[in-house]
Amino acid sequence: MKKRNISGAVALGAAAALTLAGCSAGTPANDSGSTDAGENQEITLAVFNGWDEGIAASELWKAVLEENGYDVELEYADPAAVYLGLTTDDYDVTLDTWLPITHSDYMEQYGDDLVDLGAWNDEAALTIAVNEDAPIDSLAELADNADLFGNTIVGIEAGAGLTRITEEAVIPSYGLEGMDFTISSTPAMLAELQAATDAGDNVLVTLWRPHWAYDAFPIKDLADPEGALGDAEGIHSIGGKSFEENFPEVAEWLKSFKMSSELLYSLENVMFNEYDGDDYGPIVAEWIEENRDYVDSLTS
Structure with missing residues (x-):
């Protein structure tokens, strides 16, 4: 198994090329038809080390946002560092918070300074x-x-x-x-x-x-008759302290973001199973072309 590229503590998708005729309500379009990102174009997505569904979703949104005029940086770290960094705007958003169980401790500790943008998958x-x-x-x-x-x-x-x-x-x-x-x-x-x-x-x-x-x-x-592992959870997008204020357009997109497990599996498979490299951009771009209708819906 290959090791993922990271920056931060030890290591654990997508859409590119959207050329939309329209844009979200109240948001002007530039000459190329892409959405105008406004003044705050630099956005940092925090990604949990080793969590492949978060890596895939983040690579997806990196491609989507860059096509729409944003300058996107993916920064890898362990969950504790991510949630703390969100409260100080060192990170803008993370896409891999499992609720109501797995990451509940972090939300109880930091949730007052964060914004829950909703679950994009409820089969975790x-x-x-x-x-x-x-x-x-x-x-x-x-x-x-x-x-x-x-x-x-x-x-x-x-x-x-x-x-x-x-x-x-x-x-x-x-x-x-x-x-x-x-x-x-x-x-x-x-x-x-x-x-x-x-x-x-x-x-x-x-x-x-x-x-x-x-x-x-x-x-x-293995069956869990005692329910020790908990029930199915939702995978939530969590914005940082000033995320909605700094990136109102992206916040609205992420509030509407949904991705089925089947689609997520297909993206993860081409990124982590069928591909043996670390430059996911071209792989994600190919996946986008095969799932164009879905990708276009993310920012429409």
């Missing part, structure tokens, strides 16, 4: 996944079969909500205190998943939906 879920031919189907069976998985739960970043919930809810709920919970990074977890798949071994990883791994690897989710 935290999961514990195993190879599809594993001899168990439920977390309730795991403690008695831990040795089949090397007594190891392969985790992701220490600062991730999934990591916290696994430690604080999943492990005690199912009596898994005797298992090793390895905390490293999403790329490291995916590398373990790839290696186990290639070797035909059992593997147990913390994961989430939507994620391209479900299309790339033969895996299944």
